[in-house]
Amino acid sequence: MPELPEVEIVARQLAPHMTGRTVRTLRIHDAKLREGGRPPRLAGQVVRSVDRAGKQVRIAFATGRAAAPSLWLTVHLRMTGRLLWEESSPGARDHLRARFTLDRGVVDFVDTRRFGTFRWYRSVEETLPVGVEPLDPGFQARHWKALIAGSRQNIKSWLLRQDRVVGLGNIYASEILHAARVSPHREAGSLTAGERARIHRATRRILTTAIENCGTTFSDFQDARGVEGSYQEFLQVYARDGEPCSRCGGTILREVQQQRSTFYCDDCQS
DNA sequence: ACGCAGACCTGTACGC
DNA sequence: TGCGTACAGGTCTGCG
Numbered sequence: 001m002p003e004l005p006e007v008e009i010v011a012r013q014l015a016p017h018m019t020g021r022t023v024r025t026l027r028i029h030d031a032k033l034r035e036g037g038r039p040p041r042l043a044g045q046v047v048r049s050v051d052r053a054g055k056q057v058r059i060a061f062a063t064g065r066a067a068a069p070s071l072w073l074t075v076h077l078r079m080t081g082r083l084l085w086e087e088s089s090p091g092a093r094d095h096l097r098a099r100f101t102l103d104r105g106v107v108d109f110v111d112t113r114r115f116g117t118f119r120w121y122r123s124v125e126e127t128l129p130v131g132v133e134p135l136d137p138g139f140q141a142r143h144w145k146a147l148i149a150g151s152r153q154n155i156k157s158w159l160l161r162q163d164r165v166v167g168l169g170n171i172y173a174s175e176i177l178h179a180a181r182v183s184p185h186r187e188a189g190s191l192t193a194g195e196r197a198r199i200h201r202a203t204r205r206i207l208t209t210a211i212e213n214c215g216t217t218f219s220d221f222q223d224a225r226g227v228e229g230s231y232q233e234f235l236q237v238y239a240r241d242g243e244p245c246s247r248c249g250g251t252i253l254r255e256v257q258q259q260r261s262t263f264y265c266d267d268c269q270s
Numbered sequence: 271a272c273g274c275a276g277a278c279c280t281g282t283a284c285g286c
Numbered sequence: 287t288g289c290g291t292a293c294a295g296g297t298c299t300g301c302g
Contacts, residue, residue: 003295032278055296078296080280095280113279115296153272162297169295218295238295258273261293277299284292 002077004134004167005210006229008052010083013224014107015050017085018059021102022046028118030097030111036119040071047102054129054166057083072121075109081116084108085224107224131166134203141200148188148196155191155199156184157258167207171216171238174263176202178237178247183269184255184262209234237263 002010026042028034045061048069052058056076060069075083080095086106097116098109109116121127132139132147147164158164159173168176177184179202182195191199210216215229218239223229236246241254241263250267 006295076296078278079294111279112281113294115279117297151271157273160296171295216295259275260296273302275299275301278297280294282293284290286289 002055002081002215003169003172004052004055005172005207005231006215006223007055007057007077007167008211009215009223009229010077011050011052011057014057014083014085017105017224018047018050018102018107020047020065021104023061024101024103025099027099027101028097029099030114032114033098033109033116033118036117038120039118040120042100045071053127054131054133054162055169056127056129058127060124069124070122072124072127074119074121074127076117076119077111078113078115078117080113081109081111083224084110084226129166130163131161132164134165134167135207141197144196144200145193148191151188153188154184154257155182155186155188156262158188160258160260165203168203170260170262171218171235172203172206172210174238175206175236178245178264178269179206181269183266184257184264237265239263 023042023045026039028039045063046065048060048062050059053074056074059073061071062069089106093108093110095110095112096108097111100107151158156173156177159168159176176199180198182199210231213229213231214223216231217228218232237252240252243252245252245265245268248265248268250265252263252265255262
C-alpha cells in the first residue's frame with residue numbers, strides 16, 4: 001500500500017513517541033517476520049531514531065541513551081502493513097503480527113496480507129536503498145538524464161523500480177505522469193530534457209503535497225494514530241477511469257502495464 | 271535488458 | 287445468501 005509519502009508520515013508520527021524510549025519486549029506473532037533474519041535481543045535497547053529510507057520505516061537502536069546506534073530495523077509495510085502507536089496496551093487486534101512494548105507506549109505491526117517484512121542490520125550503510133531519494137535537496141532535474149539514459153522500459157514501469165528513484169508506487173507514478181503531461185507508454189530513454197524536467201518537478205510537488213496532506217488513503221492506509229490521509233482528494237487520474245480529465249476534458253483511461261493498473265489521459269499526455 | 275506470468279496473502283466488491 | 291472472478295498502495299523469481 002504505502003508509497004513514499006505514507007511511509008514518511010508513519011515515520012514522522014512514530015518518531016516523537018519512540019525516540020528515547022527503552023524496549024521492554026518485542027513479540028513476534030507471525031513467523032514470516034523472522035524470514036528477514038533472526039530478531040536480536042531487544043529488551044533494554046533504546047530507540048535512537050525513527051525515519052524513512054525509501055519505502056521502509058527505519059528504527060535505530062542503541063545499548064544506552066548516550067551510546068551510538070548499533071542495530072537497525074527496517075520495516076517494509078508492502079501493501080497493508082501498519083505501525084500503530086498506543087499509549088496504553090491495546091487488547092486483541094485483528095492481523096496483529098508483532099508488538100513492541102516500550103517503557104511507555106506500545107507499537108503494533110498490523111498487516112492483513114502478511115507481505116510486510118522486518119530486516120535487521122548492524123550498520124546504517126546496509127539500510128540505505130540503492131536508488132536516489134526524490135526529495136533529497138541535492139537531487140535535481142539534470143540528474144534524471146544519467147539515471148534514465150538508455151532505458152527502453154516504458155516510463156510508468158521505470159518509475160516503479162526502486163533501484164533508480166525510490167519511493168514511487170502505482171498511485172503516484174500515474175499522478176506524476178499526468179501532471180508532467182507524459183504518456184505512460186513512452187520509452188524512458190526517449191524523453192526530452194524538457195519532459196524529464198517536468199517529471200522532476202511533478203515528482204517533487206506531488207510527493208511534498210501528499211506528505212502535507214498525510215498521504216493517500218484508498219482502502220487501508222492509516223498513519224501511526226490510525227488516522228487516514230486526505231491526498232486522495234487531490235488525485236487527478238488514479239482510479240478515475242471513465243471520468244473527464246481535469247486539464248483537458250478528455251476521458252481518463254485505465255490500462256494494465258506490468259500487471260498493474262495505469263491511469264492516464266490519452267488526450268493531453270503524449 | 272525487457273515484459274510477462276505466477277507467487278506471496280487476505281479481504282472486498284461485484285455479477286449472476 | 288452463495289459462489290466465482292477481479293482487483294488491491296509491493297516486490298521477487300523464473301521464463302522467453
